[in-house]
Amino acid sequence: MTGAQETPLLDVAGLTVSYLTRNERVHAVRGADLDVRAGEIVALVGESGSGKSTTAHAVLRLLAPNASIDAGTVRFGGRDLAALSERELRTVRGARIGLVPQDPGVALNPVKRIGEQVAEVLRLHGLATRRTAPAAAVEALERAGMPEPGVRARQYPHELSGGMRQRALIAVAIAAGPQLIVADEPTSALDVTVQRRILDHLQHLTEELGTAVLLVTHDLGVAADRAARIAVMSQGRVVESGPARRIIEDPQDAYTRRLLDSAPSLTAVRARPRPAAPAEPGEPGDVLVTAEHLVKDFPLPRGRTVRAVDDVGLTLHRGRTLALVGESGSGKSTTARMILRLVPPTSGRIVFDGEDVTAATGAALRRLRRRAQLVYQNPYASLDPRFSIGEVITEPLRAFRVGDRASRTARARELLDRVALPAATLERRPAELSGGQRQRVAVARALALEPDLVVCDEPVSALDVSVQAQVLDLLAELQDGTGLAYLFISHDLAVVRQIAHRVAVMRAGRIVETGPTGAIFADPAHDYTRELLAAIPGGDARIGAPGARLLEERT
């Protein structure tokens, strides 16, 4: 299976890359070794900051201006790419190595038509003339699985969905028939169902064309599903590499084991502390919020409207977590924002703790604001960079004039302790914290006013898998023994399974299925729910049927 004599297509040896920052040289990659054989999919796995993206970009020498390759070789087709001139490199880029970049939302030129952008790579390498390029571009789009490629070729990136944009980028990468494709987290920014379709297609396409793929991902589940071999990176080094199956079933390195433990897609429900005896504020099970027949229309040009939420009803119980699951555009965030009264509903009724808040204004609305809080998706954007962490956490207290300066600081310290951050964090700024730490701060801020309801809008989807697990554990821990209710929004069923008591599946503005987490996972009634379940990566690597490991789900 290993075929030791065969010369690999790509052979990275002793690669060292550093970034020159204002006052020091930061080593991102420290002597990484990696090889990819012709026609093979190799996954490069690691957390953010592990150097996996830098390694992938160093292969194409597409590094930031302040980065430099200090040592090592990148042998590809008999040449050392690390030593080529820029002019020679240009004949390799696009033609012999294609790149599928990370975020399809920003990786296409917004002012050029899709077809033009695909055709460019063919024109650059003399593979099409001005006359033949448009048709060749449409053909490449079709091979990349783009629906209606002829129409899409004439459209601009902003007119396409994320999935279609990623297909356009795949078309760019495969158009010139390269021997290797470097795919840098190609689907991390996409919904799970789209992610699955795109990866399926990429896999079939490369098998068919005999193209090798270097797949960079933070998700071991994705790696296990797709790659023949996996290389695990940590702190700039490849700590372990080998056949995918071996890495998943018998990891040798401690870091690989840790990564495996935290991957939500590979582990089913881990044991969490059970909710203790129902605590003071409200019996768990008491109804906290009911939403009935919620509808939201958004205006479009020329007086038309689009119905984002269509007759949605929800019930939230104290001390319980309700997950709202669906793809982007399904209306789950809009529903949550209506319940928080951040967006006015077009019609419907919202009752919060017995009080109709659908049309609440003034003091009544302010009471609701105090009792219902929000944790946002992106902790890099939701904390004011000019505030200290202490100011971030005490802001709700200041807004509601709770306590004096000293008591507020004491409260902030206590909250930091509850989210397991050291008290010294009070004085720091958001920029000094990691993503996971920032999300802990966001949780602490949401809890500052002791709300009854916290809406978590994709709270872990911007975080690394190992950090995701920690934040989910924290959320569950904070709920145990209190009457705190969560409305947990996610597109990722693997995450939902670990935290929710009940699940409501949304599609195109409607709830298609709702029920206890266990029942939804063991016996999904709706086709769409089944599709979502099948899209969870790592399916091949999980032992036994998905339902078999659900015995421990929270009840």
Add this chain to the structure above:
Amino acid sequence: MGRYVALRLAQAAGVLWAAYTVSFLVLDLLPGDPVSAMAGAAADQAGVDPAQIARLRSEYGFDDPVPVQYVHYLGRALRGDFGDSVASGRPVTSVIGDALPSTLQLVAAGLALAVLCGGGLALAATYTARRWLRQLLLSLPPLGVSVPTFWAGLMLVEVFSFRARLLPAFGNGGPRGLILPAVTLAIPTGAVVAQVLAKSLLTTLDEPYVQTARAKGAGRPRIHLRHALRNASLPALTVVGVLVGQLIANSVVIETVFSRNGLGRVTASAVSAQDIPLVQGVVVLGSLVFVLVNLIVDLVYPLLDPRIAAAGGRRWRPA
């Protein structure tokens, strides 16, 4: 798209009306009126009959209540009649019409120079891989902004006319006479264009789609001109639209420094003579040029960036 154009046209008309109204009110608030200014000038030579002053005032409508005057003059202005210049007695439109071509030449030449040189400087500074050269080029725009226009003009005249005797220093003498004033006018504007475009190019070159283009095998010139420039030109275009106003204002100084006849000098003398109809005409003309240029800028946006036309009539999208 139709909605986008209609919206911009309505905005343009609104700005024109506001400029007329504000200038009318401000000029009305000034002490004195043109009749007393004329009378004051005439009084040096011979006595002026107070009855005659009163007759003149009522003839020009200066003794009507302000709202009546406003409606009267606005109605005439809408028909293109801005009245007669008090100082010369000629119609305001013909006074302005005589002075306009020379100033338009100057402003157009200055604008073209500013865009070409400023844009070129920005492209060169962001294109070069040599750090020292980039730093040097990027330090020129702040210098250009901070040099006063009249001083730059005098320096250019000193060097190119008096010492080198290459170019005429004064007057309206043909295209050669246009060079020095246009260069002087272009310096501060071009500097701002260079500054904005360079900054915007540097940001754009960091965008992920530029990396996509590099991964296709595109070379630096192609990335710079085909991928980055079009995206980066929007902020610079916005600035150009705003700077046209500054160019018109600066032409007053330039025409004085270079003794050129033109709108700038007409404005300067109209203001000192309190020639209200003429000043008003100049204000409306200035805002008309400004509004037209910005209308063109607004209409060019969607050609450069297809996302703008799409967002034109739409206020917000579902989350």
